[in-house]
Amino acid sequence: MFTVNELALESDTPAHVVRYYLRIGLIQPAAQQENGYRLFTSNDASRLRFIRMAKHLGFTLNEIKQITQHAELGESPCDDVRKIIQHRIHENRAKIEEMMNLQERMEQALEQWDLMPDGIPDGNSVCHLIESVEGSEGHCHTET
Amino acid sequence: MFTVNELALESDTPAHVVRYYLRIGLIQPAAQQENGYRLFTSNDASRLRFIRMAKHLGFTLNEIKQITQHAELGESPCDDVRKIIQHRIHENRAKIEEMMNLQERMEQALEQWDLMPDGIPDGNSVCHLIESVEGSEGHCHTET
DNA sequence: CTACAACCTGTGCGTTACACACAGGTCAAG
């Protein structure tokens, strides 16, 4: 039987993360001491390791919860797992593209600003650097 | 004098976003009707357009708040603006890299899983697909 | 046996930038 701290060490997870997973019901204590301390088995440690693996693969905690609940009922979560990853691959690709666009916008701005002096704000302008950036009228919104 | 909705149209911002900005004090109403409705001037509209520009460039709402507060006091925010963008460029580069690593992990996993059948979970295993993924013991943590 | 310090415990709140819901208010048409 491990305490929270021991479970954290055993599963290579920060203790406060273990507590968070407990809070949201992603893991449950196997037992409880009289003073309220939660106790765990080595089974919980491997469960926790599974959770970290899934997170490392991009699954959200909610998805992991679904998966473990399915597994607990004896149903195979594999089909959902494949679908989720496929969806996440698309999602992530879009996000990366958006962040690369942002990156370019920022780099272009910084370069452009190199030739511009600092300015004192007046009633019309808050920061002429930011206001000088072009292309702010074309907002692209890509949904999931 | 505009209402929230009119200000939203004028500044090309969703109305619920305008309300959010009001809530966090990023913008303030110029006046108030007797029924509690908030009223704005065209000055507020251009302020809001500035906020959208800054967001488009990657500034957080907190940073924008700082910038506008500086500007309101007559101090030039330009120096901070340059520093923030420089910092954000580094930050974003790291994030993009991390997301590309994740992308590769996901794609490799999906490919690898193509040859694997679905499995029924037992006590030892939750989902053998996820558990089969290699390299889960080497966690990389890149800080800002 | 007691005093004290170091550490560990559960839990409440703060974070980002909205999205949604809800009860009530406003305005034009009939």
Next chain:
DNA sequence: CTTGACCTGTGTGTAACGCACAGGTTGTAG
């Protein structure tokens, strides 16, 4: 006056923790 469409402010929920706090536990010294 009533109906319906729309608009208003505000409370709450989101993801995944990070931090802080008051109290409990454990080890060591005296």
